[in-house]
Amino acid sequence: MRAYGFKSNGGTEVLEEIRVPTPAPGPGQVLIEVAYAGVNFAEVQHRRGEFGEPDGPGGYDVPGLEVSGTVVALGSGAPGPPVGEQVAAYLPAFGGYAEFAVADADFVRPVRGLPLASAAGVPCVYPTAYGVLADAGRIRDGETVLIHAAAGGVGSAAARIARTLGASRVFGTVGSLEKAEQAAALGYDALFIREGFADAVQEATAGRGVDLVLDPVGGPVRRASLQALSPFGRVVVYGDLGRHADWTADVWDLWKNSRAIAGYNIGDVARRSPATIGDHLSRALSALASGALPHDRPAVVPWAEVAQVHGRFEAGDTHGKTVLDIAGRGAV
Structure with missing residues (x-):
């Protein structure tokens, strides 16, 4: 063949x-x-x-x-x-x-x-989107979600699935204004350019932050995502599009600020569940x-x-x- x-x-x-x-x-x-x-x-x-x-x-x-x-x-x-x-x-x-x-x-x-x-x-794409939202992300009714790579395959699916799982507001980040135009039709409540997004999220949520962040990008975006979380907020990691070097999260920071990091890998789930x-x-x-x-x-x-x-x-x-x-x- x-x-x-x-x-x-x-x-x-x-x-x-x-x-x-x-x-x-x-x-x-x-x-x-x-x-x-x-x-x-x-x-x-x-x-x-x-x-x-x-x-x-x-x-x-x-x-x-x-x-x-x-x-x-x-x-x-x-x-x-x-x-x-x-x-x-x-x-x-x-x-x-x-x-x-x-x-x-x-x-x-x-x-x-x-x-x-x-x-x-x-x-x-869709099992990954369901997995990062529901399985790893433990999304609940009324929560707010931030999706990095908002115009991508998983991001596009997750933006719409999040609503069906009870999200009250869905935000996204993109790498350029052109991407923002492409993502606008997906129904995001707001879209932010990825550089400096954490401040924009805090402003959009009156300083509370978001409950759940979906991050396939890594590096500085992953670090900044922790700063964008509400109390008991979660960052779900499911990729490394930026090909950044690995980093170690500060457990003290997670503890003192009531934050969490979770991972999702569809290959691992396919093997074990x-x-x-x-x-x-x-x-x-x-x-x-x-x-x-x-x-x-x-x-x-x-x-x-x-x-x-x-x-x-x-x-x-x-x-x-x-x-x-x-x-x-x-x-x-």
Whole structure:
């Protein structure tokens, strides 16, 4: 089968079209003929080597954490969905930039009433958004939320999900005025330029601060987020877009100021609580199909432009969701 992968870590130039064996589903697995593959920043990290050197078939790794398509085969003991069903799937071991992908049945859910192009952007982003808000963030009715990278994939989803989970006000930060314009349609109560956001948050909340901060950026933004918290506020860490050096939080500061830091990693949750991912995926697909969660159509990009898409992600020149058109269907 055709796929896009890399044999060595590096820049976008290492991505190449390759031929690899079509995978066979093992016990409890599903083989999917891929229609669309979502693109996530973690796949950029994968390519750059932040998750290790490639060690897949023929020495190649194939990126891709989420896909939509059609079930074409089931492994032994797989409970479904049945062959012929249109599905969306999360792929914690990657492999989505290919004509066929294997997924554990725990992470595969039927797609009904939602375009496959839209569904391809759900399995990684939406379970993460639910996870950072509800599982790690412990959001409660009436709380205020601040979302960094407000125009990104997870940020866009979290802005809308937060309302359904009871948030009273939702703020966001962005890196530029252009990003602010892009994020404005997501229904934020206020948007702030990331530089100096802590003072803006204090002003917007009359000095109280926010109850929950979602931070995929790291570095100085993470430090400043602690200063933006209300009493008993939480910062949930779920990425490091800025590639900053690690830092040690001051436990004395957390104690004396009644603050908390929590972490969320979808790969870890997938290993230790796979049902949690499947439940969030089902919830998201149902809410999106019914209209309970509004969403914007993703940017659908020809598969051959994967290197350019990765370049835009690294430059911070994306907003919302981008999916690769694996089957050549166009934006349907």
